[in-house]
Amino acid sequence: MLVLDWMFFAVAGPAVVFAGISKGGFGSGAAFAAASVLALVIEPGQALGVMLPLLMLIDLSTLRPYWRKWDGAAARLLVLGGLPGVALGAALYRVAEPDVFRVLIGAISIGFVAWHVAVGRGLVTLSKRSLPAWAGVAAGSVAGFTSFVSHAGGPPAAVYLLSKKVTKTQYQATTVLVFWLVNIAKFIPYAFLGMFTLETVKANLVLAPFALLGAWLGVRAHDMVPERVFFALTYILLTLTGIKLVWDGLT
Numbered sequence: 001m002l003v004l005d006w007m008f009f010a011v012a013g014p015a016v017v018f019a020g021i022s023k024g025g026f027g028s029g030a031a032f033a034a035a036s037v038l039a040l041v042i043e044p045g046q047a048l049g050v051m052l053p054l055l056m057l058i059d060l061s062t063l064r065p066y067w068r069k070w071d072g073a074a075a076r077l078l079v080l081g082g083l084p085g086v087a088l089g090a091a092l093y094r095v096a097e098p099d100v101f102r103v104l105i106g107a108i109s110i111g112f113v114a115w116h117v118a119v120g121r122g123l124v125t126l127s128k129r130s131l132p133a134w135a136g137v138a139a140g141s142v143a144g145f146t147s148f149v150s151h152a153g154g155p156p157a158a159v160y161l162l163s164k165k166v167t168k169t170q171y172q173a174t175t176v177l178v179f180w181l182v183n184i185a186k187f188i189p190y191a192f193l194g195m196f197t198l199e200t201v202k203a204n205l206v207l208a209p210f211a212l213l214g215a216w217l218g219v220r221a222h223d224m225v226p227e228r229v230f231f232a233l234t235y236i237l238l239t240l241t242g243i244k245l246v247w248d249g250l251t
Contacts, residue, residue, distance in 0.1 A: 002199035002203065003199075004206075008042065011037060011038065011041050012203065015033070015038060019033070019051070019054065019058065019214060020212070020214015020216075020218055021217050022218065023055065023176070023179070024214065024215040024217065024219045025172070025220070035048055035105065036105055036106070036109045036238060037241055038050060038051065039102060040248075044101035045093070045098060045195050046199075048150070049190060049196050050203050052151070052190055052195075053187075053204045054208065056184070057212065058214065060180070061212055061216075062215050062219060063180060066172060066173035066176050067173075068173075069169055069172075070176070071164060071170050071174050074136060074160065075178050077133055077137050078140035078161075078174075079140060079182065081137035081138060081140025081142075081143070082141065082147070082182045083182075084141055085141040085144020085145035085146075086148050086185050086186055089147070089148025089186075090189035093189075099248075102246070104149050105245050106245030108146055108149075109150075109238040112152065113239050116235065117235070130165070131164075139156045139159055140156075140157070140178075144182055147183075147186065153182060154179075157178060157179075158171075158175075161175070
């Protein structure tokens with residue numbers, strides 16, 4: 001059972017602000033760190049259930065600043081692929097134990113850091129040509145699945161969007177639109193799987209101002225804060241939480 005004590009909110013409050021900043025200004029990629037952090041103190045399914053309505057609130061609050069600044073064609077392909085990815089995630093959740101999700105969330109956290117470090121050091125070279133439409137659907141499918149199991153759909157979507165040579169603002173606006181729609185699609189299976197409870201609703205009511213504050217800060221930080229600084233802190237956070245979650249899940 002989810003216990004809404006001071007320890008929970010001491011962890012959840014800053015984590016939700018961080019998620020808002022990421023989704024509001026830095027392409028959504030690191031927003032899932034909030035779910036990873038929460039999974040350290042509560043069951044993974046509860047962490048996902050607490051975060052989804054808050055992520056949807058952040059999505060809604062950031063749609064207006066980026067309205068119609070997205071790449072519509074890329075967004076359609078990512079959402080088209082995202083829906084079956086969400087369905088696959090829901091099927092896995094029905095049969096998997098909580099420790100499986102601890103390992104998945106932890107592994108995705110560590111993989112996120114490894115991928116960005118590899119790209120930054122030139123160990124992985126992104127395609128210099130625009131990827132074909134089928135690659136957009138495939139990236140959307142992976143994004144839908146990882147989004148369902150850990151709210152971490154950003155990296156797969158980034159691979160496709162960066163190949164399209166979109167601008168920083170187009171990239172941000174497209175991720176806001178895509179994950180707003182994907183999160184809406186996730187809401188129904190989350191509800192049927194029992195991931196929303198009276199306790200998660202109470203937590204959402206208390207944490208909603210933190211989500212809105214983070215989104216407000218993120219929109220303003222979009223043109224002010226160097227991405228390198230933001231993601232350096234993100235990499236440290238995700239590496240530590242990822243290792244801890246994998247260890248807990250395996251032991």
